[in-house]
Amino acid sequence: MAEIRLEALKKDFDEVHALRSLDLVIRDHEFMVLLGPSGCGKTTLLRLIAGIEKPTDGRVCFDGEDMNGIEPMHRNVAMVFQNFGLYPHLNVFKNIAFPLQSLKWKPDAIEAKVKETAERLDITHILNRKPRQLSGGQKQRTALARAMVRDPAVFLFDEPLSNLDPKMRVEIRDLIAELHRSLKTTFVYVTHDQGEAMQLADRIVVMEEGMIRQIGTPAEIYNEPNSVYVAGFVGNPQMNFYAARMSDRDGECVVKFMGTEFTVPKSLIPEEQYRNESGKKIIAAVRPEDFRLIPDTEEAAKYHFEAAVRKIVTMGAGLYTELEAGGVVFTAVFQNHTEIAEGSTVTVHLDPSRIHLFDSESKLSVRTLARPEVTSDGTL
């Protein structure tokens, strides 16, 4: 059990700033996912927590205790690696027993503990095999067993699913989620896959270029992205961005894009902003699934516009369509079996409350601009 507190944590590799003064609190028992593209510093952050790397500056604290200078083993952390990190010359049993041998456990105690752990992960039948004789899923189960075997306070995962085939990915992902529920310890999980992040996380940290962009629950990250970067990174297919113009009309904020005017709710933008900056450019963004098709039979509601259907791709659960309206091309996702044909024109409705607005210069959400700074533990 451990609360991890990172204070002004910095890491430079020669001239490269991998992490630039980062503050973060990972709560006890929390499943925290570090999400970002490769090179954003998420793996470096994980290694600093593990103690494999030394910070250039700043502190890593476990339950308030400074971990600087404390060896990985004495931090009581366990790590699961992308390439499994199994010792190829040792069989599964010896791989799992490895950390216990380092801790100088007695042989019969080791055997009992390894067997118990192997049973829990359903790998007792492969204890005598070498890693090269295992499937990807079995390898990652063995790696999980090795991590679990000494009851660590913190589990660290470095893209553990990226080397597995899709079916096994789901299986191991569910296993990790189940382990988090039953072990009740702190999990820190690095991935570039937003789907994984959404499914596993209690909270997500979105990172870019060694900095934290946003911290929040999956729903917060998805529904209230605080910047163009987060909005664009999370969500598949990607969010649509439009160059829009906002204006103050009788005390209401009107945003115009795709040749249509939308009166947006006051919760989306602070009043003084659209009052003072009426006529200013702004970035409007809409998630592809927030568009709704209006059948010919239904009477057109407010906030609708005509769009030409350029392309349709059937992606199982939904239809990914490329639409064009007001000279702007954008993506929309509709339910499967929707009656729609390429080359036709459809009527599309958009609820203005689903629009996200970002400052065209700072690329930050205008909503966030009006709010106090996000504090280190993600609370507002």
Added chain:
Amino acid sequence: MRMRMSIPAKIVLYTFLVIVVIITFIPLFYTLTASFKTNMEIAGGGVNPFPATFAKLFTGDATIADLFDNYIQVFSGNGGWVGTKGNFFGYTLNSTFVSLLTVFFVVLFTSMSAYVFQRGHFPGQKFLYWLFLATMFIGAGSITIFPVLRITTKVGINNLFGLAIVQFGTAGASNLFLTMGYIKTISTELDQAARIDGCSFFSTWWRIILPLSKPILGTIALITFRGSWNNYLLPSLMLAKSQTATTLVVAVVKLQSMGGAGASQYNLMMAGTMLAVMPMLILFIAMNRTFVEGITAGAVKG
């Protein structure tokens, strides 16, 4: 991948290979047959590859013991030179001892230093690395032999143990680079896993890197063993004063110059040579696969 070849190309290739094999085997074959001949037979020359005793075996004029007379002599102490005994059993033990000790030192320190150079970071690392590299371009052997002898004489280690130390010390940097290349192919993820699992820098080497670099170390052990076993110049000089504590190869050559009544005893030399060559031959045939795998594993990522 197996190469596809046309039949004429195959014929050319195999003819070439057969010629190479014959050229390689003729001296060995000559030595083998000559080791069963008498000195007179060898001195007399001629092209008959079979020793006279061989034919006599069938007529009953000679026994198996007569056939192996040369071998019996080099082992029984009569194969030698005036005043001392040619004890080939002892020489074989000496060669084995020196070679194994050299191999032990070379493998241990090559693995350790390659690990430190590959995975460690310490001040002066680059300088030391270049120093190692530089030794590859200074011809060991004849150039270094005089200073080496001066040192060993001063220190007083002109013995088998000293020989192993010097052979290890002059083993050269190529082993280091081979091993470094091999360790580079071992994922650093394993080092990290080991550190999290409670290994220090040293125990990561001992528990992970050392067992995983077995193939390349096996190859280096074989090359080193062969080098030490066949080494002539250094042991002949370092062990010059000692007549009993000498190595097999040196003893064989001694048969030439110190033969009774000044005449070279070629028959005994040939028997001695066979004794010196056989262990290496058997070792190489047995370890052939490991040897080749080790060499290629260092070159290509496995």
